Amino acid sequence: MDFPVRRNLLGRPVQWLRAVADTSFAVHAGEIVGLVGESGSGKSTIGRAALRLIRPTGGRIDFDGEDITTLSSKALRPLRRSMQIVFQDPYDSLNERMTVGALIEEGLSIHRMGSSAERRDAVNELLREVGLPAEWAGRYPHALSGGQRQRVGIARALAVRPRFLVADEPVSALDLSIQAQVLNLLLDIRDRHELAMLFISHDLSVVRFVSDRVLVLYLGRIVESLSAKALHDNPVHPYTEALVSAAPHIGSRDGRSRIRLDGDIPSALHPPSGCVFRTRCPIATRDCASQEPPLRQIAPGHAVACWRRP
Numbered sequence: 001m002d003f004p005v006r007r008n009l010l011g012r013p014v015q016w017l018r019a020v021a022d023t024s025f026a027v028h029a030g031e032i033v034g035l036v037g038e039s040g041s042g043k044s045t046i047g048r049a050a051l052r053l054i055r056p057t058g059g060r061i062d063f064d065g066e067d068i069t070t071l072s073s074k075a076l077r078p079l080r081r082s083m084q085i086v087f088q089d090p091y092d093s094l095n096e097r098m099t100v101g102a103l104i105e106e107g108l109s110i111h112r113m114g115s116s117a118e119r120r121d122a123v124n125e126l127l128r129e130v131g132l133p134a135e136w137a138g139r140y141p142h143a144l145s146g147g148q149r150q151r152v153g154i155a156r157a158l159a160v161r162p163r164f165l166v167a168d169e170p171v172s173a174l175d176l177s178i179q180a181q182v183l184n185l186l187l188d189i190r191d192r193h194e195l196a197m198l199f200i201s202h203d204l205s206v207v208r209f210v211s212d213r214v215l216v217l218y219l220g221r222i223v224e225s226l227s228a229k230a231l232h233d234n235p236v237h238p239y240t241e242a243l244v245s246a247a248p249h250i251g252s253r254d255g256r257s258r259i260r261l262d263g264d265i266p267s268a269l270h271p272p273s274g275c276v277f278r279t280r281c282p283i284a285t286r287d288c289a290s291q292e293p294p295l296r297q298i299a300p301g302h303a304v305a306c307w308r309r310p
């Protein structure tokens, strides 16, 4: 996925930023795939492209076996309902002038689902499902806490009965004590509705808690794809290893020493040649600068992009 970042006088792009390159993965019904990486690594870009909120400049996006990469917005309309997003900031994403009930009902009205009485019943049911009292339909968002707002955000996304949900940093703005409640709610919902979910977070502990599979992203590249269990027991890529060793609940148990990453993630405008991680990799050699390592399968369900590992 390339973004034009500089244009000439005629408005033609003269410089592009490659936010995400060569990324391929699938999310199946009833499965949560976690996407983890530092700020600017391209997580939201992948999430938005998967929902076709942006049109990718390369690659291909399939939904239910159909190629939706280049569908027009009109052709996408019938699919929109099936693909929903929960945003990071429950303070930004809810219109303060609408009641909780109206916010949850909005998608149902847009997609002309049910009579008004049926929609009202659905709102009550959804409020119950996300753990809020049905009477709160008449309240305004300002009366709610961050966690309660995020529950409303989740109810909004669920209202139209989606089959694919992107949750983009859904708990990052919440207090630690509230995070676990909202994560458990997402897990319940996944089970109850057999949803396919792409769960995005910069926080490895959070991603591991909810995900069946995890994609580790660095500067727009998937550097490792593995099960949540393998993430704990057997991280292979040096970047994943560093993330795991820095996550207190994951890496510290078996006496693995902590690996510190020096420096910042390089600019996506000027990525390093060869392996994009090489400027921060503790085991890089000169060869790593010449060619980009492909994502290679090393075991069933486990793939790594590194010349030196495994």
Ligand SMILES: Nc1ncnc2c1ncn2[C@@H]1O[C@H](COP(=O)(O)OP(=O)(O)OP(=O)(O)O)[C@@H](O)[C@H]1O
Pocket: 003, 004, 005, 017, 018, 019, 037, 038, 039, 040, 041, 042, 043, 044, 045, 046, 202, 268
């Ligand atoms: N519309 C855009 N135009 C130009 N560059 C963009 C645009 N959207 C994103 N980018 C760039 O693409 C890269 C990836 O951004 P993205 O928002 O996907 O990262 P992220 O992993 O979600 O980060 P964060 O954790 O901060 O949310 C960044 O370098 C960002 O500056």
Ligand code: SF4
Pocket: 238, 239, 275, 276, 277, 278, 279, 281, 282, 283, 284, 285, 288, 293, 305, 306, 307, 308, 309
């Ligand atoms: S390819 Fe080289 S620089 Fe990249 S992660 Fe592997 S060892 Fe490090």
Ligand SMILES: [Mg+2]
Pocket: 043, 044, 045, 168
């Ligand atoms: Mg983001």
